Amino acid sequence: MPPSAAHGALRRAGSPFTGLGPVFMKELSDHLSSVRMSVLTLFVIAFGALPVAFALQDLRNVVISDPYLFLRIFTVAPERVGLSFIVALNFVIPLMAIGLGFDSVNSEFNRRTLSRVLSQPIYRDALLLGKFLGGLATLAVALVALWLIVLGSGLLLLGLPPRGVEVARGVGFLIVAIAYGGVWLAVSMFFSVIFRSTATSALCALGLWLFFLILWPMIASAITLGFAPTQITSIDQYTSLQELGLALQRLSPGTLFSEAVVGLLNPETRTLSFVLPIQMRGAIPEAPLPLDQSLLLIWPQVTGLIASMIVVFAAAYVVFQREEVRA
Amino acid sequence: MAENVIEARGLLKLYGSQRAVDAIDLDIQRGEIFGLLGPNGAGKTTTILMMLGLSEISGGTVNVLGFNPVREPLEVKRRVGYLPDAVGFYDHLTARENLAYTARLLAIPRSQSGRRIMEALESVTLADVADKRVATFSRGMRQRLGIAEIVMKQAEVAILDEPTSGLDPHATFELLEMIRGLKRSGVAVLLSSHLLDRVQSVCDRVALFNKGKIALMGTVVQLANQVLGAGHPILVEATGTDVAAALRGIEGVQNVAAEGDAWRVTADRDVRAAAAQRIVSAGGSLTRLADLQPSLEEVYTRYFQEARHAA
Ligand SMILES: Nc1ncnc2c1ncn2[C@@H]1O[C@H](COP(=O)(O)OP(=O)(O)OP(=O)(O)O)[C@@H](O)[C@H]1O
Ligand SMILES: [Mg+2]
Numbered sequence: 001m002p003p004s005a006a007h008g009a010l011r012r013a014g015s016p017f018t019g020l021g022p023v024f025m026k027e028l029s030d031h032l033s034s035v036r037m038s039v040l041t042l043f044v045i046a047f048g049a050l051p052v053a054f055a056l057q058d059l060r061n062v063v064i065s066d067p068y069l070f071l072r073i074f075t076v077a078p079e080r081v082g083l084s085f086i087v088a089l090n091f092v093i094p095l096m097a098i099g100l101g102f103d104s105v106n107s108e109f110n111r112r113t114l115s116r117v118l119s120q121p122i123y124r125d126a127l128l129l130g131k132f133l134g135g136l137a138t139l140a141v142a143l144v145a146l147w148l149i150v151l152g153s154g155l156l157l158l159g160l161p162p163r164g165v166e167v168a169r170g171v172g173f174l175i176v177a178i179a180y181g182g183v184w185l186a187v188s189m190f191f192s193v194i195f196r197s198t199a200t201s202a203l204c205a206l207g208l209w210l211f212f213l214i215l216w217p218m219i220a221s222a223i224t225l226g227f228a229p230t231q232i233t234s235i236d237q238y239t240s241l242q243e244l245g246l247a248l249q250r251l252s253p254g255t256l257f258s259e260a261v262v263g264l265l266n267p268e269t270r271t272l273s274f275v276l277p278i279q280m281r282g283a284i285p286e287a288p289l290p291l292d293q294s295l296l297l298i299w300p301q302v303t304g305l306i307a308s309m310i311v312v313f314a315a316a317y318v319v320f321q322r323e324e325v326r327a
Numbered sequence: 328m329a330e331n332v333i334e335a336r337g338l339l340k341l342y343g344s345q346r347a348v349d350a351i352d353l354d355i356q357r358g359e360i361f362g363l364l365g366p367n368g369a370g371k372t373t374t375i376l377m378m379l380g381l382s383e384i385s386g387g388t389v390n391v392l393g394f395n396p397v398r399e400p401l402e403v404k405r406r407v408g409y410l411p412d413a414v415g416f417y418d419h420l421t422a423r424e425n426l427a428y429t430a431r432l433l434a435i436p437r438s439q440s441g442r443r444i445m446e447a448l449e450s451v452t453l454a455d456v457a458d459k460r461v462a463t464f465s466r467g468m469r470q471r472l473g474i475a476e477i478v479m480k481q482a483e484v485a486i487l488d489e490p491t492s493g494l495d496p497h498a499t500f501e502l503l504e505m506i507r508g509l510k511r512s513g514v515a516v517l518l519s520s521h522l523l524d525r526v527q528s529v530c531d532r533v534a535l536f537n538k539g540k541i542a543l544m545g546t547v548v549q550l551a552n553q554v555l556g557a558g559h560p561i562l563v564e565a566t567g568t569d570v571a572a573a574l575r576g577i578e579g580v581q582n583v584a585a586e587g588d589a590w591r592v593t594a595d596r597d598v599r600a601a602a603a604q605r606i607v608s609a610g611g612s613l614t615r616l617a618d619l620q621p622s623l624e625e626v627y628t629r630y631f632q633e634a635r636h637a638a
Pocket of ligand 1: 324342347365366367368369370371372373374521
């Protein structure tokens with residue numbers, strides 16, 4: 001043994017991304033041809049198309065000179081459904097991401113393919129990343145398709161083309177939606193690394209999603225109330241309390257997503273933090289922000305989403321590195 | 328380069344305080360079939376996983392084809408074929424598609440991969456089901472597909488973990504024939520098993536594992552000598568003379584025992600020629616003369632009996 005072997009053992013030779021391409025391609029083609037993907041697509045179309053169809057009817061009847069008419073398709077909550085497209089997506093995207101990721105690693109264990117694949121020249125890094133990117137690409141394909149359908153039906157039914165800024169804001173929305181899906185994909189893959197049983201990992205991922213959807217807002221407001229003094233004596237006190245509540249809410253990826261989307265698709269949005277009505281005085285109501293200002297506004301939310309996606313993926317990676325390969 | 332394809336020195340694996348593999352030394356030579364034998368939980372799979380860099384090494388070193396599996400796992404895995412215990416394939420893909428995925432992971436050029444996959448499938452007689460989904464495959468067919476993967480990989484070393492477990496006698500026979508085929512094409516084979524009589528027929532050398540240690544290592548005959556103390560047992564059936572007396576007179580014979588109508592002769596060397604000559608010259612007629620291979624099963628049973636007594 002050369003003397004360098006002792007400390008050399010810490011370094012691995014060869015790129016950690018060897019084999020990333022084949023894994024990515026296989027995951028993508030597996031997802032796209034799977035029955036599960038067809039079911040998820042149906043699900044997405046049902047949830048996405050309904051609000052859009054009703055929104056389009058409403059928008060057609062109320063012809064107003066709105067410069068951002070096209071974006072209203074996404075944000076208007078039609079009277080008969082009470083659910084806007086973006087709110088529907090806030091449900092559907094996590095479900096889809098969880099559906100794609102909850103069995104990505106443990107199913108390889110259960111099929112006993114993992115040790116065979118890892119005995120090929122590939123690091124675990126590439127396998128996990130390839131699976132993640134494959135899932136993300138699948139998600140992106142589905143969302144882009146949905147987006148194009150919405151755009152196309154808007155074009156047909158409203159009878160006017162979207163303006164450039166509207167398309168740009170729409171593309172921004174698409175990217176935020178994919179990042180949001182990435183967070184939940186990473187979460188479900190994390191559970192698929194931890195649990196050998198696919199049912200358990202699906203249950204945990206769905207449980208976490210329900211927790212953030214239903215319980216977390218209640219908990220956040222309970223915590224905020226706990227910090228509240230018996231009597232609020234100043235406006236500052238009131239504001240800081242509201243800000244605490246908002247900060248807690250923002251620990252949920254769903255909040256980050258909806259804030260970012262509102263900022264993008266409602267150009268009138270001037271701030272995402274808590275504002276007292278008095279502070280709004282002087283600001284021209286209803287005056288839309290230019291695109292770059294809107295982007296600046298939602299930037300923290302977008303980085304928050306991307307950062308949490310990376311953190312959760314890194315956690316899954318660390319656990320996966322230490323896992324025994326034998327079934 | 329050295330004639331050893333795998334060299335392990337003081338290889339150690341700790342699970343907590345349990346020594347799953349306890350500082351073993353092991354050499355696998357180029358072109359041989361080496362058997363790792365031992366009861367369940369002896370540490371065979373753990374040893375194999377460490378050789379492939381799939382499990383962390385707690386101590387000692389291992390060297391595979393001149394590479395260190397801890398530091399250069401990709402180089403090792405590029406050259407070593409591995410058939411895991413109860414191998415799995417992607418059920419929704421066909422045999423050909425499964426191998427195609429492996430070929431892409433191995434970065435085999437597209438222009439070659441189609442031909443190499445078909446040749447590999449032919450060599451394990453799966454060519455006619457190449458486009459059937461693996462979900463429809465029997466255990467034996469999956470095992471053969473695993474061998475095909477190693478053939479396609481053009482591996483220099485094949486590591487097979489319990490390749491014959493769960494196979495019927497005919498499938499086992501076929502699989503062992505394919506393992507011999509690997510050897511003929513110059514591949515060194517390391518296989519683990521507890522099906523001793525099957526393994527005995529293919530292995531050039533074996534190592535007997537016990538509680539993480541190598542208890543015995545060598546050719547089957549060497550082990551039999553060591554454990555049973557008997558060299559070459561033969562079976563003689565003859566009439567027309569005092570067979571036992573004639574056989575006892577042969578040099579090297581240690582024991583002659585009646586076994587039905589025949590005699591079982593134990594000697595420290597192969598005495599078949601001498602026995603035949605002796606009986607014929609004594610006026611007897613020889614009806615049967617058989618070389619009794621020492622049975623690994625016997626060695627194994629006896630060894631573990633003694634190990635238990637010693638404990
Ligand atoms: N992940 C693990 N954690 C703790 N102990 C383990 C782990 N994996 C294996 N062991 C222990 O290591 C020892 C060796 O196991 P190993 O699988 O190598 O045996 P084996 O010889 O392959 O047995 P078998 O014939 O059953 O396949 C066993 O005692 C087992 O309990
Ligand atoms: Mg084993």
